[in-house]
Amino acid sequence: GFCDHKLHDVLIAPGTADLTADVDFSYLRRMAQGKVASLGPIKQHTFLKNMGIDVRLKRLQGGRYQRNARQSKPFASVVAGFSELAWQ
Structure with a gap:
């Protein structure tokens, strides 16, 4: 790795x-x-969206994790990672 x-x-x-x-x-x-x-093959963002990555992000945004970490760097990193992986 x-x-x-x-x-x-x-x-x-x-x-x-x-x-x-x-x-x-x-x-x-x-x-x-x-x-x-x-x-396949299929693009990575298509695979991840089909597997529900956007649903998972919404759950993080709306859950207890988000309320405790709204301004935190780790949460911003999660959102940035989502954008990088799941969008064309």
Whole structure:
């Protein structure tokens, strides 16, 4: 994984690094042809919106977390991250 733009052992501190993978999806599609349904590729923002990321953000904005952290930097970071991930 990566942490602060450097390679990082994800088992040292779970949850602190971004997991990455180099997957050849076209190869997987060819090898599994006729055996599985292939639904993609799709853009990340489409996937996240289909999974309900906007609903989750609204719950955070309207819940106890938001009332306690309305002006906090961590909450601003959540909103900024949402915007970066979920919009084109």
